[in-house]
Every structure is written in structure tokens, then in C-alpha cells.
Amino acid sequence: MDFTRRDTLALGMGAVALTVLPFRANAAADDAIAAFTGGAAMADAGVTLTAPEIAENGNTVPISVEAEGAVSIMVLAAGNPTPGVATFTFGEMSGAHSASTRIRLAGTQDVIAIAKMADGSFAKASSNVKVTIGGCGG
Amino acid sequence: MKFKAMTAVAALLLSVPAMTLADPDEDSLAINGELDMVTETAAPAHLSDALDTIYSGWRFREDETQALQMDDFDNPGMVFADLGLDQWNKVEGEAGKSCASCHGTPEESMKGVRAVYPKWNETAGEVRTLAMQINGCRTENMKAEPYKYTSGQMTNMEALISVQSRGMPVDVVIDGPVQATWEAGKEIYYTRFGQLELSCANCHEDNYGNMIRADHLSQGQINGFPTYRLKNAKLNQVHARFKGCIRDTRAHTFEAGSPEFVALELYVASRGNGLSVEGPSVRN
Amino acid sequence: MAEGVKPRVKAPSKAAAGEAVVLKTLISHQMESGQRKNADGTPIPRSIINRFTCEFNGTSVIDIQMEPAISTNPYFEFEAVIPEAGDLKFTWYDDDGSVYEDTKSVAIG
Numbered sequence A: 001m002d003f004t005r006r007d008t009l010a011l012g013m014g015a016v017a018l019t020v021l022p023f024r025a026n027a028a029a030d031d032a033i034a035a036f037t038g039g040a041a042m043a044d045a046g047v048t049l050t051a052p053e054i055a056e057n058g059n060t061v062p063i064s065v066e067a068e069g070a071v072s073i074m075v076l077a078a079g080n081p082t083p084g085v086a087t088f089t090f091g092e093m094s095g096a097h098s099a100s101t102r103i104r105l106a107g108t109q110d111v112i113a114i115a116k117m118a119d120g121s122f123a124k125a126s127s128n129v130k131v132t133i134g135g136c137g138g
Numbered sequence B: 001m002k003f004k005a006m007t008a009v010a011a012l013l014l015s016v017p018a019m020t021l022a023d024p025d026e027d028s029l030a031i032n033g034e035l036d037m038v039t040e041t042a043a044p045a046h047l048s049d050a051l052d053t054i055y056s057g058w059r060f061r062e063d064e065t066q067a068l069q070m071d072d073f074d075n076p077g078m079v080f081a082d083l084g085l086d087q088w089n090k091v092e093g094e095a096g097k098s099c100a101s102c103h104g105t106p107e108e109s110m111k112g113v114r115a116v117y118p119k120w121n122e123t124a125g126e127v128r129t130l131a132m133q134i135n136g137c138r139t140e141n142m143k144a145e146p147y148k149y150t151s152g153q154m155t156n157m158e159a160l161i162s163v164q165s166r167g168m169p170v171d172v173v174i175d176g177p178v179q180a181t182w183e184a185g186k187e188i189y190y191t192r193f194g195q196l197e198l199s200c201a202n203c204h205e206d207n208y209g210n211m212i213r214a215d216h217l218s219q220g221q222i223n224g225f226p227t228y229r230l231k232n233a234k235l236n237q238v239h240a241r242f243k244g245c246i247r248d249t250r251a252h253t254f255e256a257g258s259p260e261f262v263a264l265e266l267y268v269a270s271r272g273n274g275l276s277v278e279g280p281s282v283r284n
Numbered sequence C: 001m002a003e004g005v006k007p008r009v010k011a012p013s014k015a016a017a018g019e020a021v022v023l024k025t026l027i028s029h030q031m032e033s034g035q036r037k038n039a040d041g042t043p044i045p046r047s048i049i050n051r052f053t054c055e056f057n058g059t060s061v062i063d064i065q066m067e068p069a070i071s072t073n074p075y076f077e078f079e080a081v082i083p084e085a086g087d088l089k090f091t092w093y094d095d096d097g098s099v100y101e102d103t104k105s106v107a108i109g
Helices: A005-019 A027-037 B002-014 B063-068 B078-088 B099-103 B130-141 B152-163 B176-189 B200-204 B238-247 B259-271
Strands: A048-050 A061-066 A070-077 A084-090 A094-103 A109-117 A122-131 B040-042 B053-055 B119-121 B126-128 B227-229 B234-236 B281-283 C007-010 C019-027 C049-056 C059-066 C075-082 C086-094 C099-108
Touching (some): A048 A109, A061 A109, A070 A094, A084 A094, B063 B281, B078 B099, B078 B152, B099 B130, B119 B176, B126 B130, B126 B176, B126 B259, B130 B152, B234 B238, B238 B259, C007 C086, C007 C099, C019 C049, C019 C086, C049 C075, C059 C075
Parallel strands (some): B227 B281
Antiparallel strands (some): A048 A061, A061 A094, A084 C059, A094 C075, B119 B126, B227 B234, C049 C059, C049 C086, C086 C099
16 A cells, blocks of 8 residues: 555656667668668668657557669668568559558667669668557556 | 545656647547547536546547558458457357357347447346357357457457447446446546555546656547557457556456446446447557 | 468459559468567567568569568558459468468459
8 A cells, every 4th residue: 555656766767768769770680781782872762661750659650661663672670679570572563662561669769661673773761760658557 | 645646646647748748639530531430529417527528549649540540441450340250150059059140240230239338138137248248148048158258259249249339429328227336336436546546537537638658648438449459469358458557556456357347347438428439449 | 370360451343444553451460579478488489471462363463571570460551553354362471381362353444
């Protein structure tokens, strides 16, 4: 029955500690990019990545990618323990070269999309997503 | 006593000082762009001392979460209603029957059902939640094993039955033979639990609209159950949610399906009389 | 085959010849990442859907390589061009070797 100051502080701090996990550039992410691009330079324009600025829960974060003329688009979450998310390869019957999905983010970090174009060039976009961990109310 | 509880809420609220969203947002909910939902309405008469307006939990979520409920193909809860339909048609138990054997299609037989539960069952002489009624039919009419109260099979079936009432106003009866149960539920709602000495009302009546840790606190309505939560990526049964809320106050909690939670469900459902049935809804 | 796996697909039943149509798919699947542990500390083995494809009359629309960072109950939305009447075929490949399929016919009109 006693209510101590420590209890409330502990409750409050759990959330703070989880929400400010910073983005870390991750060697595995660099390796994945190198494997995909063969080390080629990447343009800043040509691929669009849409992601929320703040995700209410890191378990289910909606994202979309689009790159006109892309053969494929690789998506990485550089701050996850393993950065791979998905690689979309567009076929002959594809409409707009776009796709949406829902992904897991282990904390606040940059999501990266790299498009491989039909002419063999590459383009990159990234977007920072802040992950809040609610988790109150069970 | 009162002072302590207020400190607890205040401390929880203070933990995310940067955000002070004070109110539900102004968004309106139409499913598939056509089925309009009432997410805000005048509080039922029995709440007149406590609240003027009641709001669906949908109004307190971020836009991205809200969007997941606005289209039945975006709503991950709907695939579980599909699984519920497979269960509905499956013959199980010694009587050799499925739900469909007696009830036909859920579209025909289950319209409006979710909106009025929990309700009095004359034959059994008890207040029954929808989950109890589903299990009642399984054990009495099918001679089959009951579903575990908060299991996936139960929430699949609840989702299938809820969908048939989507958009209809919640309308649970609170007097007559259910009155004593309703009073008992009300008492639990206002009882302070646990080391933090917090009642449901301390959070969901006194502080809805405020941020608690990183969560935008709603009125704790249950018109959206079963709810697909992003947190655990599955449908959540209402008693499982009650359990989580009580556990957060560091209290021992009641069991799913216990008389205490049946009473609490009836009472909380009645606080949402007038809101649309949304199940399966999407929450964080 | 894993328990309770069920696909759901939204595709129009009709399209104009050459029209690009929006497709939405969702499949109920745990997508166990391989990074979680049981209560007793033993790791839960990875078990995910690792690939999803969509074809129209046998020609590829999209082919997606999926990693454990795709959420539980994987969802995809994308576009296909419909040049003629035919079938859209959707296939999900599970780590455990199971293959789940769904087909939608599209008419021209």
C-alpha cells in the first residue's frame, strides 16, 4: 500500500530510456548497402521514402517507397539489430514503381531506401522516425 | 488518500513534459469511406455527474494508427474476423454441429448482437458477456470444449460477431435484473487499486486527453473491442486489457471471465452507450 | 504449415485495358524474428515469411524479399498494370517450406 517516490520515478523513466535510443550508424547496414550497390555512388534524388515523424509503436510503422524507373528498392532500418527490412523488385507488369508496408523499428532511428535504376545508377533517401513506447494500460 | 493518488497521476503525467495535447483530436471516422461512426456524443444520463461528452478511443490515436481502421483492407483485425468465419462454419463437439447449423450466416443472425452485450440471459439466470455466450453455445449446444477466455479463437469469433454491428450504437441495458451487477461494476471502476492507489476513473475520467508516459490517455471505452493493438500485433480481448490496466497500478488483478470483470465490463460498456460499435478496432 | 495463416487480398474485379490498379494484401502470420526470448531465456527460433510475389498471367508484378523487420501480419500495397483479362496470383513463402496462395480474376470492362 505504500506509495513511494521511487515507484513513480521508475514508471516515468522506463519510457524515457526506451524512447531516446539514438540512431547508430551500423556496420551491418553499410555492408548491406555495399552489397546492393557494389559500392557505386548514390544520387540524393530519384527515390521517395514516406514514413511518420513519430510512430506510436515501433512494432508497426507504416512506410512507402516510390522510384520511377527503378528495377528494385532496398529498405534498411539502420538502428535495428539486423538492418535488413525488405527488397522490392518490380516486374514487367508493375504499375507505378511504389510499394507500402509496415515495419518494426527497435527505437528512434533513420530508415533508408536505396533504389537501383534501370540504367544501373542508384538513388538514396532516408527519413528519421521517432519511436515512442507507450505500453501503459497493459 | 486523495492527495497520494493525485501525486501518482501527476508524476506519471509529468514524465513526458514536452507534449501537452489536452483533448481528443477533431478527426472523423468513416470506414471504407462510407460507414460513418459516432466517435463523440453526449454522455449517457447515468454519467451526467461525471462527463458531458464521451469519445471513442480512436480519437486519441495518432493519424497513422487512425488510418489503419479507416479501411477494411488496411485493418489487420479483419483477417481475424475471416478466421472467425472459418471457425463459425466448422463442425465441432459431440452434437455434430457448427455455429452455422443453428445460426445460419453471421450476417443474418448476429446483426445488433455486439451492441447490447453484456446482457441478461434469462435461461441461465446470469449476466453474460459475448465471450460467455459464445462459450455457452459451445458447451451447451455443441457439446464442444469452450474457447479459452482471452484466446485467439475467442477474439476471432468476437471480431466476426462485432463486425455485424459496426456503426450501430452501443446500447447496453443497466437496470432490471442486471442492475446489481452494474452497481458492482461501477464500484470496481471507482476503487483505487495497487501501490499507486489509482482507480480506472483517476486515469480515464479525470485525466483523459492528457499524456501519460508516451501515451495519449483516452476515456478507456470498450466500443472498439476486440482491438488490434500495434503493441502486440493481435486482437485483444477486453478482459485482457482490464488486466493490463490494473497491473499497471501494481495491484493483483482479477481473472479474465471472473464475476468482477463481467460486472466491470457491463459498467464500462454502459459508459459508452451511444458510441458506435467499432470492433475490430485498431489501437496502439 | 503454421497455424491460423490466412491471406487476404484486395483487387478490383474489373479494370480498363492497360489500367494500373492498386492491390492490397495481408496475411496473418507471427513473423517470429528470431531475436525474442522465452520467459526462461531460451531464444525463440526465427520463423517468418521470407518472400512474397505477385504475377499477372504468369508475368511478374512484384517480387519482395522479406526480412524479420517486416511486422507481424505482413501487409503490402502496390500497383499492377492490367493489359488484358486474366489472373493475379499472390504467393507467400514461409521459412518452414509452406507456400500460401491466392488468386483473383480481373475482367476488362
